[in-house]
Amino acid sequence: MTLRESELAKVSDHKWGTMKELVEYIAKSIVSHPDHVEVLEEDVGAGDIRLSLTVHPDDMGKAIGSRGRIVQSIRTVLRVSAVKHDVRVSLEID
Numbered sequence: 001m002t003l004r005e006s007e008l009a010k011v012s013d014h015k016w017g018t019m020k021e022l023v024e025y026i027a028k029s030i031v032s033h034p035d036h037v038e039v040l041e042e043d044v045g046a047g048d049i050r051l052s053l054t055v056h057p058d059d060m061g062k063a064i065g066s067r068g069r070i071v072q073s074i075r076t077v078l079r080v081s082a083v084k085h086d087v088r089v090s091l092e093i094d
Contacts, residue, residue, distance in 0.1 A: 019041065019049055019051060019081060019082065019085075019087075019089050020039045020040075020041040020051060022077070022078065023039045023051055023053055023074065023078065023091065024037060024039050026074055026077065027039070027053055027055060027063060027074075030063065030070065031059035031062050031063060032056070032058065032059055032062065033058065033059055036054075036059070037053070037054070037055055038053075038054040038055075039051055039052065039053050039054075040052045040054075047086065047088060048087065048088045048089075048090070049082070049087055049088070049089045049090070050089075050090050051078070051089060051090065051091045051092070052091075052092050052093075052094055053091060053092070053093045053094065054094045060093070063093055064093060071091070074091060075091050078091055
């Protein structure tokens with residue numbers, strides 16, 4: 001399952017409160033156990049934000065995707081949103 005370009009545009013154009021909420025929304029939309037999705041946000045200074053996504057062990061493959069395509073798509077959406085907020089963001093999956 002991959003996010004199509006039109007879906008990416010809708011997500012990136014939405015007025016999200018935080019990067020954390022954006023990742024939570026996307027992750028909960030693609031996993032089988034949305035109640036186990038947790039995103040931790042850490043401000044590492046100098047306009048850098050580190051996000052850690054935790055999902056149910058059974059959903060790890062869905063969050064990463066084949067050859068990492070899903071997580072790369074999420075990171076791309078984050079980069080677009082980060083540019084709008086003048087920050088840099090990184091995403092790790094635990």
